[in-house]
Amino acid sequence: MHLLQTSRLTKSVRGREIVSGINMQVKTGEIYGILGPNGAGKTTLMRMFTTLVKPTSGEIEIFGQNLASAPYDILKRMSSIIEFPVFYDKLTAIDNLELHCEYMGFYNKKAIHESLELVQLADVDTKPVREFSLGMKQRLGIARAITTRPELLILDEPINGLDPVGIREMRNLFYRLSKEYGMTLIISSHILGEMEQIADTICVVDKGKQIREVAMDEIRGMDTEYIEIQTSDRLKAVFVLEHHLKLPNFKLYGESMIRIYDLEIPQSELSRQLIMHDVPIESINRKKQSLEEYFMQLIGGSGLHA
Amino acid sequence: MLNLIRLEFRKYRLARMLVRSLIVTLVLTALFAFFYFDHFLFENGIEGDGTTLFNTYTEAFSIIGTLVNIAYIVLGATLISRLIISEFRNKTIYLMFTYPVSRRKIIAAKLIIVAAWIFIGSMVSGGLIGGLMLISEMYVKVIPEPLSAAIIIRGFSMLIAGSVCSAGIGMIPLYFGMRKHSATATILSAVIVACLLNQNTHGFSLNQFIVIPLLTAIAGIIVVIITIRNINTVDIN
Structure with a gap:
């Protein structure tokens, strides 16, 4: 059973195909990496998964439902960070997370503190988000995304702007979310080294086309x-x-x-x-x-x- | 929908709007008082050039209406720019539109706040200034026309009609603001629209024909309909 599945997913803008004919299959519980150079169409793909961009043709199926026909049922069960995390930056971290929960229809106040602790941002009570460093914002973005305990987490370039220590922390966190919390993660990156270390399956895209979808076990086992x-x-x-x-x-x-x-x-x-x-x-x-x-x-x- | 409105209030701390409205009302009162007492001051040899701005209550009410309408249409535009345009500019709309809530409802909730603020604000500010004027009339008779209940009712209905129209007209800046997600365009278009409608040359204002503000208000409603209709299909890039 696939958690997310696309068939011939295509997006064209002014006659030019920026994503063409992508067939992706994301298994439940895995970390799925979308790898490709800048401008390959990774962000557009992720925007289509989150309903921000409507596909020109093709289908997206998440949790066994068609995204176009049942968007709100699906969106309730997932979270995403597209491009970079955005906040209402005059508000505090807690305010931002509380608003997020309200809009998601999720009411468990304890979850906010738990997820802030998980990304090691527990002591940021009164500061407005505006005063946060980029690394802190990245971590807060992830805290927000996981507060509602989504089944699917979509992260576009999540390690951009992090220092090496931060990158390692994030990698461990993603691993935990996948293994301990049973979340399915879709992560995009143009850095192969990152993907190699964390992904279970990698989908290589270039110029909007799917080059190959390959399980890491398979290539790790290859006679290289x-x-x-x-x-x-x-x-x-x-x-x-x-x-x-x-x-x-x-x-x-x-x-x-x-x-x-x-x-x-x-x-x-x-x-x-x-x-x-x-x-x-x-x-x-x-x-x-x-x-x-x-x-x-x-x-x-x-x-x-x- | 009520819940969405409540969340907007929380997100932007909109309770502070009350303070803004209060300041606006004070400034408008002072401005009106300046016109109102102008003739009075001249007669007593203190100041002014002796030309009365108004001889009848209708004129006085129409000046109050003009002041209040311009002020709240422009303030409504600042609110549109804060609630809607800035969400696009700061890309927080990425977040809003990935929630399991219809895009249309989100935008509608915001526009309801703007329209309600323009309407209620105009009513309260206009009523307050008009009331103060009537009280003042009891002590210093500036307007030669004798006061009657019919005049008060007429003034009050002018105020209601003006506020309703303003709420509609106040939506027009949305069109200009959404084109390039520009806060400047939003507010500038509001200033232009408000001034065009309310320009007062020799006691002749476009607003005196109720038809023109009414048509403009309808144009504003059309802007809202188009915006809400399109928002579902547009790609957020």
Whole structure:
């Protein structure tokens, strides 16, 4: 059962498609990351999930209901921060959260203090939000979003403007919200490193198009470690690999590069065999393909991005 | 709807509007007193140039109406700019429109506050100034016309008609303000509309024909209808 699902979701503005044909499937309880460079359409996607922007075509289904036909039932059960958290900044943090609860139709006064504590903003009683630092506003925004105990939390670039310590705190918080409170989180970011650490599923978007939706377990489990050989006689090397070493799992790169993905054979044995068969070796290295490389490949491979 | 109005009051601490209304009323009273006593002061050789601004109660009431209408249409625009335009400018509308509440109801609640404030404010301020004038008439007779119950009733109904029209006219700035979400445009358009309608040249004001303010008020209502109709489909970017 998917908590949020889109089918052929498209938004065009003045004839130009800024989001085109997105099919996303967010599972209940997971942290779902939307990854893409600036201007990829991440924010527009999230605005569509929160009814701020109406899709040109396609459907959004949340909690099994169509967003266009039952918006208020759905909005009651979710919270969001789009772009950056906004407040009535002459009011105090508590006032802002109380107003939020009133509009959401949520009446549990204790929840406000609990969520302020959760983001470590418990002692901000009398200060108007105007006087808060950016980091404090980010945390207050999250406190507000989680006060009503939403089932779905939509966060657009939530770590923007945070220092490294703040980023780590946020990451831990998101993890807790997902695992302890059972919330489903949709987070967007253009920073791969962040997504990699926190998301269960990543949807890569670029220029409004969905490049790939991939479960992190899947790519973490992929054979991304390999031995790279550089040789001037590639044919001979391939022959040795196939016939003498029985290693079929390799790929050729460029004129002289071979990547071997079978790592059962020790590197020393490999080089010994190659030298024994007179294969000239310029270099031999054990390497690891990073996720970053993988995603760059995805985005690069789409032909949309340099 | 009442709950939404209550929340707006909380959000913007609108109870403070009362203080503003009080200041406005005081200023208007002083201004009217200046016109009112002008002739009186001249006759007693203190000040002034001897030209009376009004000889009849109808004229006096119409001046009160003009002052009150201009003041509250402009003040209504400042309220529109605070309650609606600023939500768009400060992007708090992102928040408002992700609540499980209809956009139309949210905007309608805000406009009800504005219209009610213009109407009630004009009534109270106008009634107060008119009342003070009548009391003063008992001691210093400035207006030569003899006072009768019919005159008071007429003055009072002028005040009601003027306040109702002002509440409608006060919605016109919404149109100019929403175009670029500009507070300046909101307030400036209110000043222009209010002054055009109430310009008083040789005792001839556009307001004297009730038709023109009435039509303007209807234009204001059309602005409200269009705004509320469109708000549901517009993208908030």
